[in-house]
Each structure stands twice: as C-alpha cells, then as structure tokens.
Amino acid sequence: MLANVVAYLAIVVLMVGCNGKQAPADDQSGIDDADSAMVTSANTEQGLVSQPGLGESAIDFVARVEAEGIALAKELDAAFWVRATHITPDTATIAAKAGERGLAFESRVVEQAKQYRDTITDPVTDRAIELMLRGSSAPAPNDSALQAELSQIMTDMEGQYGAGKYCNAQGECRELQELETILAKSRDYDELLDVWRGWRQVSPPYRAQYQRFVEIANSGARDVGYDNLAELWQGGYDMDSASFVEESRRLWRQVEPFYEQLHCYVRDKLSDTYGAEKVPATGPIPAHLLGNMWSQSWENIYDLVEPYAGVSSLDVTAALVDQGYDELQMTEAAEGFFTSLGLPELPDSFYRNSMIKKPRDRNVVCHASAWDIGNGDDPRIKQCVEVNEEHFETLHHELGHIYYYLMYKDQPTVFKGGAHDGFHEAIGDTVTLSMTPAYLKARGLIDAADESYEATINKQMKIALTKIAFLPFGKMIDEWRWQVFSGEIAPADYNASWWKLRQAYQGIAPPIARSEADFDAGAKYHIPGNTPYTRYFLSFIMQFQFHQALCASAGYEGPLHECSIYGNKVAGKKLGDMLSLGQSQPWPEAMQAMTGQRGMDGSAIIDYFAPLNSWLKDKNQGLQCGW
Numbered sequence: 001m002l003a004n005v006v007a008y009l010a011i012v013v014l015m016v017g018c019n020g021k022q023a024p025a026d027d028q029s030g031i032d033d034a035d036s037a038m039v040t041s042a043n044t045e046q047g048l049v050s051q052p053g054l055g056e057s058a059i060d061f062v063a064r065v066e067a068e069g070i071a072l073a074k075e076l077d078a079a080f081w082v083r084a085t086h087i088t089p090d091t092a093t094i095a096a097k098a099g100e101r102g103l104a105f106e107s108r109v110v111e112q113a114k115q116y117r118d119t120i121t122d123p124v125t126d127r128a129i130e131l132m133l134r135g136s137s138a139p140a141p142n143d144s145a146l147q148a149e150l151s152q153i154m155t156d157m158e159g160q161y162g163a164g165k166y167c168n169a170q171g172e173c174r175e176l177q178e179l180e181t182i183l184a185k186s187r188d189y190d191e192l193l194d195v196w197r198g199w200r201q202v203s204p205p206y207r208a209q210y211q212r213f214v215e216i217a218n219s220g221a222r223d224v225g226y227d228n229l230a231e232l233w234q235g236g237y238d239m240d241s242a243s244f245v246e247e248s249r250r251l252w253r254q255v256e257p258f259y260e261q262l263h264c265y266v267r268d269k270l271s272d273t274y275g276a277e278k279v280p281a282t283g284p285i286p287a288h289l290l291g292n293m294w295s296q297s298w299e300n301i302y303d304l305v306e307p308y309a310g311v312s313s314l315d316v317t318a319a320l321v322d323q324g325y326d327e328l329q330m331t332e333a334a335e336g337f338f339t340s341l342g343l344p345e346l347p348d349s350f351y352r353n354s355m356i357k358k359p360r361d362r363n364v365v366c367h368a369s370a371w372d373i374g375n376g377d378d379p380r381i382k383q384c385v386e387v388n389e390e391h392f393e394t395l396h397h398e399l400g401h402i403y404y405y406l407m408y409k410d411q412p413t414v415f416k417g418g419a420h421d422g423f424h425e426a427i428g429d430t431v432t433l434s435m436t437p438a439y440l441k442a443r444g445l446i447d448a449a450d451e452s453y454e455a456t457i458n459k460q461m462k463i464a465l466t467k468i469a470f471l472p473f474g475k476m477i478d479e480w481r482w483q484v485f486s487g488e489i490a491p492a493d494y495n496a497s498w499w500k501l502r503q504a505y506q507g508i509a510p511p512i513a514r515s516e517a518d519f520d521a522g523a524k525y526h527i528p529g530n531t532p533y534t535r536y537f538l539s540f541i542m543q544f545q546f547h548q549a550l551c552a553s554a555g556y557e558g559p560l561h562e563c564s565i566y567g568n569k570v571a572g573k574k575l576g577d578m579l580s581l582g583q584s585q586p587w588p589e590a591m592q593a594m595t596g597q598r599g600m601d602g603s604a605i606i607d608y609f610a611p612l613n614s615w616l617k618d619k620n621q622g623l624q625c626g627w
Contacts, residue, residue, distance in 0.1 A: 058116040062128045065109055066413055076102050077373050083155070084162075084382055085355050087363040092159050099151035103140035110224045111142060124584075128414040131583070134236050138213075138229075138530050139220035150216045157206045157213070157528035162365040166198030176293070177358070177366055177384060184291050184300035189274055193511055196288035203522030210522060211491045213530070214484060221485075230485035233478070233532050237420050238586040245482075247600070248534060251541050252475050254602035255468070258609065261616040262468050263507050264625035266290075266298065269305040284509035284627045287502075294524050295508050296473040298465040299390065305461065307615065312448075312455035314437065314462065316389035319445040327357045327385040333443070334395040337431055338403050341565065341572025346402065349378045358384035367525045368394050370401030372416070376409035393432050393466075400428020408582030417583040419590035422538030422600075427579065429467075429543040430550070433608075434564035442566075451562070453611075460561060460612035467540055468609070472505035474537030479505070480521060481533075495520055507627040542591075544604035549595035550575060560608045 056064070079098035083091040113132040120126065138154065140147045167173040174182075174195075182195045218228045226232040234241035263285070270289055271279040279286060291300025320330065328351070335346055353373075358366060366384035373380060381398045385391050404424055408416050418424030437449040437459065480501050483489040489497040495514055498521045503509055514520060521527045551563035554571040565571040578594040588598040606613065 058119050058121045058125050058129060061112065061116060062125055062414065065112075065132070069105065069109075070413065072102065072105055077371075081371065081373070081380075081382075083159075084365045084369075085359075087159055087162050087365065092155055096152050096155040099155060100148045103147040103151055104144065106136060107140045107142050107147060107220070107223070110139065114225075124412065124415075127584070128412075131414060133224065134232070137233065137532050138217045139224050139232065141216060141219040142223050143219075146216050146219065150213065150220070153209050153213045153216070154530060157209055157522075158365070160206050161202065161522075161525055161528045162367075163363050164199070164202035166195070166201060168194060168198060175366075177386075180293050183288070183293055187273065187304075189278060189289070192288045196293070197512060199293060200518060200520055200523045203519040203528070204517065206522060206528060207494070207519035210519070210528065211494075214491075217530075218485060228485045228487070230482035233485075233534075234482065238588070248475065248537065251538070251600060251602050252471065255471055255541070255605050258606065258613050259468055259471055260507075260625055261613060261620055262464055263627070264620045264623055265616050266301075266305055266465075267507075268620075268623055270301075273304050282624050282627070284503050284507045286511040287508045288511045290469075290508070294473065295502075295506065296470050297467075298469040299462060302462050302465055305465070307457045307461055307619075308454040311452070311458050312437065312446075314440065314446060314459060316392065316440065316445050317387070319440075320387050320389070320392065323444070325387055327387070330385060330387065330392050331356055331381075331395055331399075334392070334399050337396065337434075337566060338399060340567045341575060342569040343403055343572060343576055344406060346399075346406075347377060347379070349374075350380060350402070353378060354380040355382045356385045367529075368398055370398045370405075372401075372405040375413070375416075376405050379405045393435075396432050396435075397425075397428035400424075400426075400431060403427065404579050407576055407579035411580070411582040411584055415582040415584040419578075419581065419583055419585070419587035420538070421532065421535035422542055423587065423590065425535050425539030426542040426546060427575075429539060430546040430575075433463075433543060433547040434566050436562060436564045438562075439564045439566050456561070456611055457615050460609055464609060464612055467543075468605075471537060471540055472507075473502075474533060474540055476501045476505040477521075477524070477526065477533040478537075481527075492516060503627065538600065541600055541602050541605065544608050545595055545597070545601055546575075548604040548607065559611075560604070561611070 076098050079091075079095045083095035109132060113129055116129045117133065119129070138150065140150055165173050165175045166179060176199065179195050179199050183192060186192055186195075214229070221227070221229045221232045224232070226235065231241045234244045237244045237247075239247070267279060267285050268281070270285060271281055273279075274289065279289065285295075287295045289301070290298045292298065325333075331351075331354075339345055355364065358364065364384070365382070368381065368383035371380045371382065379402045381395075381402065383391070383394065383398060385395065401424055404418060404427055405416070437446065437451065437455070440446045441449040480489065480498055483497065484494070493516070495516050495518050499510055499514060510520070525531075526533050547563070547565075548560055550565050550571040551560065553574045554563075554565050554568040556563045556565075574594065578590055581590050581593065591600070592598050
C-alpha cells in the first residue's frame, strides 16, 4: 500500500484513502500524471502549496490545489511504488523524503481550506472543501520537523514489516508468505505454535515508533480541528463521529448471533482434532489453530470442519493447479468476470506495469494492493500471486478497486474515490459471491455443479469461514485504535488491551502468555501501515447488500446464495453507474442508486446464509456456545 500521505492526496486530487491505499483487504491509490509545468508550480519555496492569492475564491482555490496536487502526485506515486516493489535502504530514503513533501502539502492545504469552511458556493466546490478538511488517515502537524519525523516513522514501520522474517531454532528462515502456508496446511499443534509465535517477533522493534506515531498524528488531527485521530477517522462517513460509532456497532449486533453459532461449531471440531486439553469445550479458541496468521479468516481449516465429508468439495485450488493456471491466467480470468458484465477491458498498461508475481531477487511488500496511477490510464495491482483459490478471490477483490478507478475516471479529480472507503473494498468481493458452483462449472473449475442440500451446506460453510469469521476481526482492529488514539488505551496497555478486545469480539485467545514486551497488534500489516480497517468490516456487510440488489436487477428469483450475475449486462450497468459516481455525492446517494436503500444493512447476510444458520443451530444443540 501507499504511504498515508498518498491517501490524503487522493482526497485532494483523486480519491479518499484506502486503499490512497487499497488492498484486500486494503488498498492503494495512486495519483494522476502531470506535465512539467505543473511540477514547477508545486515546487514553491515552502515546498508544496503556493500561497493563496489575494481574494482567491473557493472555486479558484480548489482548482489550484488540484493542479498542484496532481504535479506532486507524480513524484509520490513513483517513490512509493518503487519502495513497495523494491525494499532497500535507498528506496526507503526516497520514499521518506517524498512522504515528507506530501505531508507538508497536506498540512498547508488543510490550513488554507479552513478559510472556506463556512463559504457557500456551489455543490461541487462545497463538497471538495469538505473532503479536503477531512484530512488523511495520518494528518501532519503544522511543523516541518514533525512532518519529517512522521514520514520517517511511517516509512520505517512499513519497511520493517515488509522485510520481516522468522528464523527458527534450526536456523531455517521464512518470510511471511511461507509462514502463512504452514499455518494454512499444518495440523501439528507445536509447529503451528512456533510459526505463530515466530512472526510476532517482527513487531516489537517498532512498538516505540508506533507510540510516537500516535502522538504526532494526534497532533496533526488537532491541527485540522479534531480532538484526536479517532474522531477524524470516525468523521469520514457523512455523519458525526458518535453516530458513526453507534452505526458500526449496530451492524455488528445484526450479525453477531450468527458468528457465535459458527464459533461454537468450529471450536467443537477443533476440540475433536487437537483434544479437549488443548481446545476446551468452553471459552476462547487458541488463536494459532484457525489456519490464518491473524485468525481473521478460517477457510484453511475447512477440511477439519466440513459438514458433509466429500460432498461437492469445490477444490478450486486443485483445479487451478491441474489445469496449469499461472499468475497471469488467474488475473485474466478475474478480469473476465468484470468484462462479462459489460465493463471495459483493462488497459494494456495494467499487465505491463503491475507486479503479480513475487520477484526472486529482492524484498517487496507482498500485501496485495491496487494503485490508481495516471488518472485511470495506468492502474496497477501489486500482489505476490500464488496459484490457489484464496489468491484467485483476492485478484477479484483487487480488480474491484481497479474497475472503480476506471469507472469514475471522468469525474473531477477531487471526486475520484469510493462513496466511502467501505464501498471501494466491497466491489470485488460482491463479484466473488457470484462464483457459485454453476459458475465454477461453466468456467471448467469443477466437474459438476452439485446443488443438493448437503452440497449447499458445505459451500456455505466454506464461505462463512472466510466472510463471517472475518466480521469481528474487521470490527475490533479499529475499536482498539480508536481507544489508542483517544488515550483510553495507554501505551503501557497496548498488548493487554489488544487481546481483551480480540477475546470479546472474536472469542479467541493467545496460545501462550503475552506481555507488554510484545506488540501483537503490529504483527498485522494495517497497524504499521496505518490503514483504517473499519472499511473492511463495512465492506463485508455491504457486499451481501449489493449482491442482493444486483441479483434483483438481473431478474433473479430464488435463494440468494444460488444467484450469479456473471454475464448479466443489466446488473453490470447498475454496478457501473454506481461506480461512476465516485465520491461526488454523500454515500447514502450511492447506496440508494445501487440498492434502493439509503443505509447499510446486515440483513442480507442472514438471508444469504439462512440454510447454514439453521443447520448450525441444530448441530450446536447440547453445546455451551459463547466464551
């Protein structure tokens, strides 16, 4: 993902930050090209935004900042792309200096925009000023030394994470992808524990930097009119901070009972596998046994919890391998879903400039991300693609970002972003809900489309292990950060509070004792990368809401989980029309355009998973659910 300054520039010049950063769980946004004349205008003595002219109108201010931001964006895009795809001390220096310039740009733009806060001009200009004043996910203080320090800290933390590895007692050193593979495939309790513990040795070295980051970013938030960074993050949803906090918690309450049923069933099956002494029948699940480094999705333990053994196993990974798919073919297949809806083909530059395979000769940030470079003319993804089902779905997620970029390409640059950041995350995942057995059979990835009751329960279990298991994790990360930013969680309690929230929301616990010498939150990319995470929680709610609406527009009648919009141009037009709005309107307008509703709603999840929810309640009879 891009550094957070790009997230800000994306607001001023292009889009709101997520992905600035967008990835699958995240994202990256880049920024438009500009000619050399614009570069000159951006390079003022103060480093970035020229002084406002006497009597400069709000309209003229927005136009000037847009031009200067586009020029600076060219430099930042290059610096951060190279840093993410070639990690060295030299690229760290380049990225840090570029980030410093961007933070100074941000600080001066927000300061100048304040004079137009209460100016009423026209709807386009008024919304542009509003978006500028929201700032970025890491606003810079009005102090050049603090701007430089913030940029350096952000670059250092992301670089340390990207270069992280664990060397075991035998001297075998593995990077994150290799460690994740062990967690996904091994069923050896002690090996899983070693890998889980090993990766968490990466993050303590930057715990003190993170504490300093919070101090500086909070100062920046105060400079733009917020009490702290939590209030700024919560205020980016066209509603006040308190209302958004309650709205996000309301959405979680809608789906929490279903998650508790899934947790109860999975815990019982893990107890069968590892023994009741390691996984008791009550209480939280040990965090290293769920097939994922962060216990955020559980699809890799499907074989341990499969409801009906061998019934329509939907082994997409085996099909991809057997049919000789490589990284390029998987990407082209994901593109094919979007073009089947009537959306445009990707530009040739996408395949020429993207990084879709991990280079053998250098360290890179493998965390998947989408980048909007060149005003939609040079969109890219960065992903170390592996030939498996998880990465196949991640490609669909990242291309969801790319198609958002392409469809709002003709908006004024200040409106090139998702209606809110959860929209950007939801699009690709909405498409994956149409990857039904019938669709997979049509693409030749399974032999038969078994639609029996047993097959339905198996497929729904597999999806729930990814999407329902994720919901509390997606919710709690920013609950932790909101409390860190507000001071409710003190630095001395970072780790204890992290695990308190993980147990409260997810019902999981660390498999070994943890202390404040650890920094387990920092072992997840989005903490050192400073990517707000509530967007992912919201996207996992909204993708089912979107899917329901698109199926209705396609004229589908039947169980929601059996619907696929693949090849339906009517649904594709509705999707494309919503994407083309960008962030030109408050998000309820975009939601209404897509779904006919003005609010976010989790009820489509309950509708979609009705068969599995009923099945789980039956199977869990006699068990003590909860933790």
